[in-house]
Structure formats: structure tokens, C-alpha cells
Amino acid sequence: MKVLMINGSPHAKGNTYIALHEMEQIFAAEGIETELLHIGNKDIRGCIACGSCAKNGKCVFEDLVNETAPKFEACDGLVVASPVYYASANATLIAFLDRLFYSTGFDKTMKVGASVVAARRGGLSATFDELNKYFTITGMPVASSQYWNSIHGRAQGEAAQDAEGLQTMRTLARNMTFLMKSIALGKEQYGLPEKEAPERTHFIR
Numbered sequence: 001m002k003v004l005m006i007n008g009s010p011h012a013k014g015n016t017y018i019a020l021h022e023m024e025q026i027f028a029a030e031g032i033e034t035e036l037l038h039i040g041n042k043d044i045r046g047c048i049a050c051g052s053c054a055k056n057g058k059c060v061f062e063d064l065v066n067e068t069a070p071k072f073e074a075c076d077g078l079v080v081a082s083p084v085y086y087a088s089a090n091a092t093l094i095a096f097l098d099r100l101f102y103s104t105g106f107d108k109t110m111k112v113g114a115s116v117v118a119a120r121r122g123g124l125s126a127t128f129d130e131l132n133k134y135f136t137i138t139g140m141p142v143a144s145s146q147y148w149n150s151i152h153g154r155a156q157g158e159a160a161q162d163a164e165g166l167q168t169m170r171t172l173a174r175n176m177t178f179l180m181k182s183i184a185l186g187k188e189q190y191g192l193p194e195k196e197a198p199e200r201t202h203f204i205r
Contacts, residue, residue, distance in 0.1 A: 001180055002033040004068075004075040008082035008093030010040040015118040015159035016081045019151040019169050023079065023116075026173035032180075035071065039064055039096050040082075046095040053103035065099045073106045076180045078140070080131050081116035087123030089130055101134050109139035109192055112180050114172055120154040143179055145172035 005024070009016035020036060027034050042064055052060035059065050072078065080097065082089035101108075113135030117127045128148050135142050149172050151165030152158075159165060 001031075001076045001177075001184070002035070002074065003027055003077040003079060003176070003180075004071050005034055005036045005079040006068075006081065006093070006096075007036060007038045008040045008080065008090045008096070009038075009118070010090070010092070011156060012038045012041070014083070014156050015151060015153035016040075016083050016116070018153070018157070018159040019116050019118055019165065020079065020081050022166050022169040023173040023176075026170050027177065030174070030177045032077075032177055035075075037064075037068060037071075039068075040090055040092055042092065042096075044092050044096045044099075047098045047102060053105075057105060059099050059103040061099070065096060065103065068096075068100060069104050072100060072104060075111065076184070077112040077114070077143070077176055078135075079114045079116060079176075080134070081118070082127060082131065084117055084119035084123040084127045087126040089117075089127050094130075097131075097134050101138060107139075107192075109195075110183050110187065111140050112143050112176055112183065113140040114143040114149060114176050116149045116151070116169070116172070118151045118153060118159060120152065124148065124150040141179060141183070143172060143176035145169070145175060 005020050024034050082093050115128055115131035117124050125148055132142055145168045147168050152162045
């Protein structure tokens, strides 16, 4: 089994990475393969709603989004991590996720998602909720921990002192592993849930 981990921080080895690395160690112990992508310092533009992806099966912009798409399709779980900026995720990460989720047409049902957030003090739960919305709109179960998936630290490396935050990350990785393995067994025996043809309505009709 494989987990794709996205580090949305501009700092490759900052506090967000500390949280992800704590999870990586648990995944390794559980026999789960991981790949960590650092995207927070990349030049990634936002979606322009051109509709090209619906015709061509990929985003019109040839960058890290299209490179990541097959890795997303192949993984059993996705971890998305961000520092908190004004009670929100890093804008580069949001641009990346908007385009990654919208431009990929493969079925994401029952891939396990987990969001992780890092901050000095506040804005964690708002950012946590923001990131989880990518999972819940695409049929991805959301992995939880013993607390909201957050870690605290201001200066680079301070998150290593947040004993509760580190424990939360370890618990999250264990819970995510259990959920992925349970879903794999369920798919073998029962298959995926039945899907109905989508009803697309809006507020005019």
C-alpha cells in the first residue's frame, strides 16, 4: 500500500515537515510505502476554469499538477499538510489542490485522506476544515486522530517540542493505516459502494 504526502510549506524541513516525518516513521513500521512531495515553494498558478481538462484528461498547464496526477491515482491514501496563513492554508497549496482534484477524472472513492496543519498558535481548525473539503467532495474517507490533526511551533524546528502534536501525528498514521487496510479488505469482499448517476442542480431551476 502507498501513501502520497504533500508538504505545502515553503520550507522543506520546517514544522510542517516535522509532522509529516513523524507520520512517515509509523507508516514505515506498518509496511506502508510513502512518497513525500514538497510543493510549497513551487510556482503553481491557480485554475482558470478553461474546461480543457474535461476534454484532454489533464490540466492545460504542464507543471507539477500533471506530474502528480498519476501518483495520486495510484496511491491508497493522501496526506495534505500546510502551515497556517491568516487562518487558511498556503495559497500555493490551494492552487495545487484545486487543479489536481478538478483536472483528474479518475474515481477517488475510498482513497483515504488526511489533512495536517501547523501554526504558531491559532487558525488551525479553520485550515484543517478547509483542507478536508477536498476529500469529502470526492468520496474519500477522512482519517482522524486523538485530536484535530495539528502541531504547534513558530521558529523552524519548534514543532519537535510539541509532544501532544507529535503523538497526534503518530495516532493519525496508525488510524490511517488501519482504515486503508480495512477498506482494501472490504473492496475484496464487497466491492465499492453502488453509484447513482449524478443529479446536477443549481439555484436557478
